[in-house]
Amino acid sequence: MLLSITTTHKPATDLGYLLHKHPDKFQTLDLSVGKAYVFYPEKGVEKTTISLLLGIDPIGMLRNLRNSGGEGFALGHYVNDRPYVASSFMSVAIARAFSTAMNGNCKDKPELVDTKLPFEVFLSVVPAPKGGETLIRKLFEPLGYEVDLTRLGLDSKFPEWGDSKYYSLKLKNVITTKELLSHLYVLIPTLDNDKHYFVSEAEIEKLLQKGEGWLKGHPEKEQISKRYLVNLNSLYKKALERLSDGEEEERIEDEWIEKIQQKKKETLQETRIKYVVEKLVESGAERILDLGCGEGKLIQQLLKQKQFSEIVGMDVSYNELLKAKERLHFIEIHSKQKERVRLIQGSLTYKDKRLEGFDVAAVVEVIEHLDLDRLKSFERVLFEFAKPQMVVLTTPNREYNVMWGMGLEDLRHSDHRFEWTRKEFSDWANAIAEKYRYRVEFFSIGEEVESIGSPSQMALFRHEN
Numbered sequence: 345m346l347l348s349i350t351t352t353h354k355p356a357t358d359l360g361y362l363l364h365k366h367p368d369k370f371q372t373l374d375l376s377v378g379k380a381y382v383f384y385p386e387k388g389v390e391k392t393t394i395s396l397l398l399g400i401d402p403i404g405m406l407r408n409l410r411n412s413g414g415e416g417f418a419l420g421h422y423v424n425d426r427p428y429v430a431s432s433f434m435s436v437a438i439a440r441a442f443s444t445a446m447n448g449n450c451k452d453k454p455e456l457v458d459t460k461l462p463f464e465v466f467l468s469v470v471p472a473p474k475g476g477e478t479l480i481r482k483l484f485e486p487l488g489y490e491v492d493l494t495r496l497g498l499d500s501k502f503p504e505w506g507d508s509k510y511y512s513l514k515l516k517n518v519i520t521t522k523e524l525l526s527h528l529y530v531l532i533p534t535l536d537n538d539k540h541y542f543v544s545e546a547e548i549e550k551l552l553q554k555g556e557g558w559l560k561g562h563p564e565k566e567q568i569s570k571r572y573l574v575n576l577n578s579l580y581k582k583a584l585e586r587l588s589d590g591e592e593e594e595r596i597e598d599e600w601i602e603k604i605q606q607k608k609k610e611t612l613q614e615t616r617i618k619y620v621v622e623k624l625v626e627s628g629a630e631r632i633l634d635l636g637c638g639e640g641k642l643i644q645q646l647l648k649q650k651q652f653s654e655i656v657g658m659d660v661s662y663n664e665l666l667k668a669k670e671r672l673h674f675i676e677i678h679s680k681q682k683e684r685v686r687l688i689q690g691s692l693t694y695k696d697k698r699l700e701g702f703d704v705a706a707v708v709e710v711i712e713h714l715d716l717d718r719l720k721s722f723e724r725v726l727f728e729f730a731k732p733q734m735v736v737l738t739t740p741n742r743e744y745n746v747m748w749g750m751g752l753e754d755l756r757h758s759d760h761r762f763e764w765t766r767k768e769f770s771d772w773a774n775a776i777a778e779k780y781r782y783r784v785e786f787f788s789i790g791e792e793v794e795s796i797g798s799p800s801q802m803a804l805f806r807h808e809n
Contacts, residue, residue, distance in 0.1 A: 345398035345434055346468040348385070349524070353461040356392035360384075361453045362461075362521045363394060364444045373440055377401065380437040398437050431471060431536035435529050446529065446554075448522045456521075463524055465515040469496065471536040472509060480511065482564050483531050490516040526554045534571045547573060548583045560587050613641070616738060616789050616800050620708055621645050623736050623787075623804060629703035630654065633732060635692055636710030640668030643685060647672070655685045656702070658692075665689060693721035699730035707737040709800070712760045727780035727805075735782070735805040737773075738789060741766055744799045766797050773803040781808045 351359050360367045367387040373380040378401035386393045439446065450457050472479050477493050484491050492514040498505040517524070530551065551559070551572050559565055565587060573579040620642060624632060630653045634642050637657030646655050659665050665687050672685065690696050692714065699705075705726060714722055726735065740756055742763040750756070755763055764772070770786060777784040782805040788798035 345400070346466075347396040347398075347434060347438070347528070348393055348466040349395075350386075350391065350393040350464040350466075351461050352391050353459075355389045357387060357389060358453060358456055358461075359392045359394060360387075362445055362450055362456050363442050364450075365394060365441075367392070371441075373437070375433075375437060375440060377433050377436070380441055382441050396434075396437055396441055398434055400433060432533040434467075435533045438525060438529050438532075442525055445521050446525045458520060460518050460520055462518050463516070465513075465517075465524070465528070467513040467515075467532070469510050470513050470532065472511060476509070477511070480513065480535065483534060483568065484515060484527075486563050487527055487558065488517050488519065492516075523558065526556075527558070529554045530559070530568065530572060534568050545579065545582070548579060548586070551583055552586060555587075612790050612799055616708065617642050617645055619787070619789050619802070620706055620736055620738065621649070623802075624704055624706065625649055625651065627704055627734050629734065631701070631703045632656070633699060633702040633705040633730070634658070635699075635705055635707045635726070636660075636713070637668060637687070638664050640671045640687075642706060642708055643668065644671055647681060647685065653684060656698075657685070657687050658690050658699070659687075660689065660691050662689060692725060693718045695725055695729050699725070702730070702732045704734040704736060705730065705732040707735065709738055709740070711737065712739050712757075712763055715761050723776060723780075727776060727782065731780075731807065733807050733809075736802065737805070738800050738802045739764060739769060741769070741797050741799060741801045743796050744793070747793060747796065747799075764801075766801060769801055769803065773805070777805060782806060783808060 349359070349363075353359070357367065365371065365382050365384075367384045371382040373382065375398075378399045381397040381399070382394065383397070384392065384394050444450075448457050470480070477495070480493060481491050494512045495507050496510045496512060497503055498508045519527075551569065555562075555568075559568065562568060566584060569583045569587070573583060624646070628651070630651060632646060632652050632655045634646070634655065634657040637643055637659050638661075640657060643655055643657050646652050657665075657668060659668070668687055674682065674685075674687075688698060690698065692710070707726070711719065711722065726732075740760075740763045742752075743765050745754060745756065745763070746752075748756075773784050773786070776782065784806075785804045787802040787804065789800035789802055790798040792798045
């Protein structure tokens with residue numbers, strides 16, 4: 345993870361005064377996630393470059409973040425194999441390495457603080473999972489940057505695998521040092537929805553402070569606020585209100601009213617969750633595991649049932665778990681309620697002792713998001729190793745898609761890897777039941793159409809002790 349900043353301002357060695365970093369010294373900075381190294385690969389009157397190299401220590405990160413999610417919220421206890429790049433780590437490193445320059449201070453040459461200098465910036469890799477090149481240009485070009493992007497392949501040894509979601513980025517602009525650093529600090533993590541720290545109201549202050557003087561007039565200020573605050577509605581709404589001095593408050597309220605009206609149409613999801621809750625209540629279970637819990641919509645309904653003494657939600661997405669925590673008002677809820685629910689990060693395709701010993705596991709509209717070649721791993725994780733007494737599993741019925749004007753090969757969601765017909769689902773579920781000693785029943789969810797079935801289908805597995 346490398347950031348290089350070059351200037352041809354004369355004398356270019358002024359860059360050392362501005363950034364408070366001596367050109368002849370190699371500096372090492374300790375961070376909570378690893379170390380940052382500051383050095384000058386080239387220095388001269390005509391051209392000077394300073395580099396910030398970031399090295400992540402995953403074990404150290406785990407130790408330092410052990411309590412970051414709060415009691416009962418174990419996100420900080422888990423290190424996954426996500427390919428971390430610049431994102432929020434580099435943002436923290438910039439603030440740590442160049443804090444004096446970001447605050448607009450230069451003791452030896454104060455006249456340089458407000459001087460616009462020609463800068464070239466190179467970032468070895470940035471993520472843009474949603475928006476790609478278009479998003480990167482929308483963020484930087486309105487600020488006067490020339491943007492040069494190179495998309496990186498998944499693996500140089502296997503070019504046939506195609507391109508990745510990562511880019512190397514070159515920027516050019518004539519700008520003050522403080523402006524440059526504030527742009528990088530805000531926009532680098534904006535490109536990536538995953539953050540290595542818990543996003544709370546304190547992040548609003550950081551966004552507004554570092555965005556002072558430019559964010560309010562940026563045409564993408566709403567998207568920047570949303571992505572910087574990982575799409576947490578309550579946070580980015582507050583940020584936008586403060587940025588606009590209340591001018592957009594009415595428009596935002598209109599959007600919320602529209603969303604509320606749209607929810608009335610989401611009857612299938614509501615019906616599905618209601619039906620799953622009914623089955624869980626009927627089972628007499630007390631300890632519930634919600635695999636692929638997402639934003640916590642099922643957990644929210646389960647908390648209303650006093651019979652459930654323990655509810656654990658697991659999802660692979662840190663962002664989704666943050667949304668679940670917000671939906672459940674995790675910080676504000678009564679301590680007795682908080683004791684009943686736990687949110688953990690993990691993968692459905694890796695054996696995990698935390699999943700063992702539950703009465704029931706709910707897997708609601710999840711398996712279709714798995715690659716078919718990973719489905720076997722999921723089967724073993726759930727039915728062989730976790731081995732709950734009952735499993736409630738739902739998935740779309742592909743046959744019903746024609747009722748929505750879709751073709752036979754169309755999928756309902758861009759992230760779906762497959763969708764099964766009723767026979768395909770039945771064959772899979774019966775094979776699972778036979779292999780792992782479960783009995784299975786099938787149920788329809790939603791309005792049924794003759795010869796087509798219902799939009800969603802459920803398999804209820806009971807273990808044969």
